[in-house]
Amino acid sequence: MMMKMPWRxxxxxxHLQLQGAIGTIQSPFLFLFTNYFHSSTSTLEDARFLTNNFxxxxxxxxxxxxxxxxxxxxxxxLPSRVHFxxxxxxxxxxxxxxxxxxxxxxxxxxxxxxxxxxKEMVGRNISPNVFTFNILIDTLCKKGLVSNAENIIKxxxxxxxxxxxxxxxxxxxGYCLCNHMDKAKKLFDLMVTNEIANIFSYTILINGYCxxxxxxxxxxxxxxxxxxxxxxxxVTYSTLIEGMFQAGRPQTAQxxxxxxxxxxxxxxxxxFSIMINGLCSQGNLDDALTLLKKMEESQLKPNLVTYCxxxxxxxxxxxxxxxxxxxxxxxxxxxxxxVYVYSAIMKGLFQQGLMDEAYKVFKDMEKVGCLPNNCxxxxxxxxxxxxxxxxxxxxxxxxxxxxxxxxxxATMELVVHLSQNNDLMD
DNA sequence: GTTTTACATG
Numbered sequence: 001m002m003m004k005m006p007w008r009x010x011x012x013x014x015h016l017q018l019q020g021a022i023g024t025i026q027s028p029f030l031f032l033f034t035n036y037f038h039s040s041t042s043t044l045e046d047a048r049f050l051t052n053n054f055x056x057x058x059x060x061x062x063x064x065x066x067x068x069x070x071x072x073x074x075x076x077x078l079p080s081r082v083h084f085x086x087x088x089x090x091x092x093x094x095x096x097x098x099x100x101x102x103x104x105x106x107x108x109x110x111x112x113x114x115x116x117x118x119k120e121m122v123g124r125n126i127s128p129n130v131f132t133f134n135i136l137i138d139t140l141c142k143k144g145l146v147s148n149a150e151n152i153i154k155x156x157x158x159x160x161x162x163x164x165x166x167x168x169x170x171x172x173x174g175y176c177l178c179n180h181m182d183k184a185k186k187l188f189d190l191m192v193t194n195e196i197a198n199i200f201s202y203t204i205l206i207n208g209y210c211x212x213x214x215x216x217x218x219x220x221x222x223x224x225x226x227x228x229x230x231x232x233x234x235v236t237y238s239t240l241i242e243g244m245f246q247a248g249r250p251q252t253a254q255x256x257x258x259x260x261x262x263x264x265x266x267x268x269x270x271x272f273s274i275m276i277n278g279l280c281s282q283g284n285l286d287d288a289l290t291l292l293k294k295m296e297e298s299q300l301k302p303n304l305v306t307y308c309x310x311x312x313x314x315x316x317x318x319x320x321x322x323x324x325x326x327x328x329x330x331x332x333x334x335x336x337x338x339v340y341v342y343s344a345i346m347k348g349l350f351q352q353g354l355m356d357e358a359y360k361v362f363k364d365m366e367k368v369g370c371l372p373n374n375c376x377x378x379x380x381x382x383x384x385x386x387x388x389x390x391x392x393x394x395x396x397x398x399x400x401x402x403x404x405x406x407x408x409x410a411t412m413e414l415v416v417h418l419s420q421n422n423d424l425m426d
Numbered sequence: 427g428t429t430t431t432a433c434a435t436g
Contacts, residue, residue, distance in 0.1 A: 134430040
């Protein structure tokens with residue numbers, strides 16, 4: 001009896017603390033925790049499956065987390081009730097530790113609260129380990145709160161928890177994200193000196209350099225990697241390949257792709273998508289389509305991202321009929337286009353002056369429950385503005401504003417331009 | 427018995 005009680009009691013009290021820490025946010029999610037935390041039976045596979053689904057979304061807010069959760073459980077053809085109950089039972093099965101890790105992932109937005117909870121944990125001799133700290137640090141870094149992450153690292157050292165390669169790699173990524181490449185490089189050099197840098201550390205730095213078009217530095221790190229006996233994997237290659245395309249070096253990108261294949265690294269969907277996107281941006285639709293064939297031959301099914309890239313590429317090359325055909329084939333293959341795909345085809349249709357068709361796509365997407373986002377509204381409004389259908393444009397602008405979206409720079413410029421040249425607008 | 431880091435689409 002006495003043996004079982006403590007963790008149950010503790011988790012209950014931590015749950016209440018968590019609720020307190022998050023404060024006034026009334027969340028159905030927390031309500032679920034309250035009701036189901038102690039209940040019944042499930043397996044760890046369930047837990048992993050569901051938390052993975054849950055984690056795959058990037059949360060910017062607790063409400064987003066709830067929204068994503070709702071999305072997961074409403075996915076077709078999975079019965080939402082089953083998912084729902086499995087998720088909750090899985091949580092119930094999790095021990096306190098998992099709960100806390102999970103809690104951190106959902107509340108690390110609320111940095112002060114997370115810190116308060118951390119102190120509570122330490123005060124109760126349930127000190128978080130390096131995994132827990134790493135989750136928190138990584139989340140902070142991804143949100144650009146790097147100095148907060150640095151403070152957490154100080155705290156963990158004070159608590160006798162040794163930061164590891166994951167901790168420092170996350171911090172490096174944080175530095176890269178806010179364009180502190182010098183800091184990232186300094187940290188990286190320290191990691192190399194201490195011989196803890198791994199393939200993740202190298203790829204993170206390469207990615208950072210690529211994002212800021214410092215392609216030669218990226219290449220240097222890539223070369224240095226091999227000298228240290230580290231074998232670049234498909235992610236490392238993909239990162240550098242994309243960097244090369246964006247730096248206007250498609251030739252080198254294609255050489256890297258060949259190099260990767262000849263070194264026995266099987267390109268994955270992302271690699272192919274990066275290559276196809278790069279080739280399309282070069283206006284090289286033919287080679288892009290050849291790669292698509294190659295991709296399908298290696299039993300890789302293109303996903304929505306790949307199709308979106310291809311539709312963009314076809315529209316850009318003026319092959320609107322091919323794009324339309326590809327778009328319809330999605331439905332035949334049982335894929336439901338997302339906002340990105342709808343935006344791509346709409347933009348293409350407008351470019352060809354096919355206003356009615358574009359507008360039909362716009363209405364269709366609402367019908368199937370794929371709600372237009374800010375970008376969709378801007379595309380369609382720009383389309384009507386460019387073809388000087390002002391009544392339709394202003395109707396849609398009103399609708400957009402009603403939905404809480406706003407005109408982007410390009411839309412504004414068109415409005416200004418038209419109002420200068422056209423007395424119909426004031 | 428369990429948890430952490432890198433790549434793609436408007």
